[in-house]
Amino acid sequence: MYRSPARPPFVEGRPCTTCGTRLVLTARESDVLDLIALGKTNDQIADAHKASLHAARTWVDNILDALHATGRVQAVDTACRVGLLNPPATLRSSDEEPKVPELELEAFRLKAVGRSKKRIAQELSLSPHTVKSRLHRLYKRLGADGAAHAALILHGLKLLPSSHPCHTSETTGAAR
Missing domain, CATH: 1.10.10.10 (Winged helix-like DNA-binding domain superfamily/Winged helix DNA-binding domain)
Structure with a gap:
């Protein structure tokens, strides 16, 4: 089963300085969010957690609802913005940053x-x-x-x- 290194039972994002909103996910939802951010499918999420496909779909739907997202891309974007995901500064093996038009x-x-x-x-x-x-x-x-x-x-x-x-x-x- 996939487990991120030592997470508390709940993971909280940074509070917004304007609206005060702070998003909270369970540790399992946070683990699933990590897998979503890596581009994993529901099948791969189910396999990583040794769970049914139905359970994986439910977890993904719960995350999308919690983040008020219409899809996985928006969920990852929102999670990065509120501090639920902390993307590494470099994700590529090369030292060269990709040029993005x-x-x-x-x-x-x-x-x-x-x-x-x-x-x-x-x-x-x-x-x-x-x-x-x-x-x-x-x-x-x-x-x-x-x-x-x-x-x-x-x-x-x-x-x-x-x-x-x-x-x-x-x-x-x-x-x-």
């Missing part, structure tokens, strides 16, 4: 706050195919195992905002 980063910033590819395309005046291509190029450039892992890496590189989610005026429109 602003066009790819702009599309991902919208994805991180819960926008769908279709809505990102509308907001950036692009086709959905172009948005998908930009996001996949970004994941490959970062060596990420999917969008949630890319969010963790980009937070580690300090390329995504670190302000508490209540400070953003974005509304979400993506489905889980």
Whole structure:
């Protein structure tokens, strides 16, 4: 069973200086959040905890609800912003930081706050195919195992905002 090093029964994020909100997860939810951030699937989460797929789905849904997230990417973004996840400063074996084009980063910033590819395309005046291509190029450039892992890496590189989610005026429109 996957276990992070010595965690207390509950893990608390930093309180927001504006709204005072402090998000709290159980130790198991925190472990599952770590796996989500590494791009693991529900099957892999279930295997890591020697649990059923139904249990893994329930844990993931509970985390998304607790973080007020519409999907895994937004959950990882929110968790990094409130201190429930602390991405390493470097996640790559090479010393060289990846060069991230602003066009790819702009599309991902919208994805991180819960926008769908279709809505990102509308907001950036692009086709959905172009948005998908930009996001996949970004994941490959970062060596990420999917969008949630890319969010963790980009937070580690300090390329995504670190302000508490209540400070953003974005509304979400993506489905889980």
